[in-house]
Amino acid sequence: MPADYHSHTPLxxxxxxxxxxxxxxxLAAGLSEFGVSDHAPLLPEPFDDWRMLERELPEYxxxxxxxxxxxxGRLAIRAGLECDWLPGCEPWIxxxxxxxxxxxxxxxxxxxxxxxxxxxxxNPKWLARWAALDLERIWTHYWNSYADMASSGLFDxxxxxxxxxxxxxxxxxxxxxxxxxxxxxxxxxxCVIELNTxxxxxxxxxxxxxxxxxxxxxxxxxxxxxxxxAHAPDQxxxxxxxxxxxxxxxxxxxxxxFDQRRRRPEKLP
Ligand code: ZN
Ligand code: FE
Ligand code: ZN
Ligand code: FE
Numbered sequence: 001m002p003a004d005y006h007s008h009t010p011l012x013x014x015x016x017x018x019x020x021x022x023x024x025x026x027l028a029a030g031l032s033e034f035g036v037s038d039h040a041p042l043l044p045e046p047f048d049d050w051r052m053l054e055r056e057l058p059e060y061x062x063x064x065x066x067x068x069x070x071x072x073g074r075l076a077i078r079a080g081l082e083c084d085w086l087p088g089c090e091p092w093i094x095x096x097x098x099x100x101x102x103x104x105x106x107x108x109x110x111x112x113x114x115x116x117x118x119x120x121x122x123n124p125k126w127l128a129r130w131a132a133l134d135l136e137r138i139w140t141h142y143w144n145s146y147a148d149m150a151s152s153g154l155f156d157x158x159x160x161x162x163x164x165x166x167x168x169x170x171x172x173x174x175x176x177x178x179x180x181x182x183x184x185x186x187x188x189x190x191c192v193i194e195l196n197t198x199x200x201x202x203x204x205x206x207x208x209x210x211x212x213x214x215x216x217x218x219x220x221x222x223x224x225x226x227x228x229x230a231h232a233p234d235q236x237x238x239x240x241x242x243x244x245x246x247x248x249x250x251x252x253x254x255x256x257x258f259d260q261r262r263r264r265p266e267k268l269p
Contacts, residue, residue: 002244002255002266004237005035005080005157006106006194006227009063011052012039014231019067021233027075029237032266033257034071035078036064037106040096042084048120061100078103078258082159085109085149086118093154104258106194107155109145109163112138122166135171139164143178147185156261157225158186160196161209161217168203179213187220192256192263195247197239198229207239207246214250223256223263244268 007022008015015038026034038060039051046053052060061079068077079100083093085107097105111118119126121138142164150158161182171178186193196208209217217224224247228238247255247268254265 001030001032001237001240002226002268003033003035003078003257004029004031004228004230004240005033005078005104005225005258006037006082006159006196007035007230007236008082009036009038009052009060011056011060011063012050014050016231017233019063020070022230022236023067023070023075023077025230025233025236027071029240031075031237031240033076033078034067034236035080035103035258036067037080037082037104040081040083042086042089043092050120050123057099076259080104080106080157080258082106082108083155084111085145085152086111087113090152090154093152097154101260103260104156105154105261106157106159107149107152107191108159109142109149112141112145122163127167130167130169133169135169139171139178143182147182150182150186150189150191153189155191156258156263157192157194159194160199160229161193161213163199163208165204165206165208165210166199166202168205170204175210175212176216179210179216183213183216183220183222186217187222192223192225193217194225194227195243196227196229197243198235200239200242207243211246211250214246214252218251223265224252225255
């Protein structure tokens with residue numbers, strides 16, 4: 001099985017399981033590598049209730065070290081972070097990237113600006129709000145942010161490309177009008193995207209990104225990783241056989257491995 005580089009730890013306050021259990025699950029799934037990428041700190045603190053605090057970074061690195069010790073050479077354990085793309089976040093991301101010899105940084109758009117500030121649109125607490133929204137407007141905002149994130153050059157992997165569909169609120173008509181500009185931006189940036197299997201378990205009941213997006217991405221030469229976004233050990237490598245089939249159908253024949261922010265290809269099984 002390909003590597004799974006998107007996983008969380010209890011430090012983000014909404015994931016469970018200890019380092020040993022995640023490694024055991026990665027070994028049982030037959031993954032080629034396993035990476036930890038918990039929600040990175042954001043200032044000012046507390047920024048929200050779903051991430052580690054800045055002072056917990058050493059504890060986070062300790063968690064990864066415990067995973068490595070438990071793996072004991074049976075499996076490469078990679079160290080990453082899932083960073084939030086927010087207006088003006090660039091200096092903070094640069095600071096975070098210097099805090100450790102990360103193997104990769106994932107960039108994700110979970111927050112969007114609106115009249116009253118920013119809101120974490122994928123948080124279930126906003127479900128009632130979604131029903132009243134102008135979908136064209138929010139989709140436009142989301143994809144503009146995503147393209148800006150790609151162009152920043154701060155990230156190795158771009159997380160769950162169409163997370164904005166999580167609750168099933170999707171504008172009518174052909175979605176290529178959103179996909180095409182962002183795919184141009186991602187291709188120009190050289191970033192890798194992920195096929196994130198968590199979407200299959202959300203109201204949208206579809207992987208991130210949509211297979212159509214994936215097909216356009218493959219044609220544009222954008223590299224791919226598969227990821228589970230595991231928030232519990234039993235989710236590590238979840239749905240990877242199905243993800244491989246989707247990736248292959250989109251035209252992909254390989255994924256990417258990361259080591260200290262350098263990449264090399266790995267053939268899909
Ligand atoms: Zn999370
Ligand atoms: Fe995320
Ligand atoms: Zn994530
Ligand atoms: Fe995540």
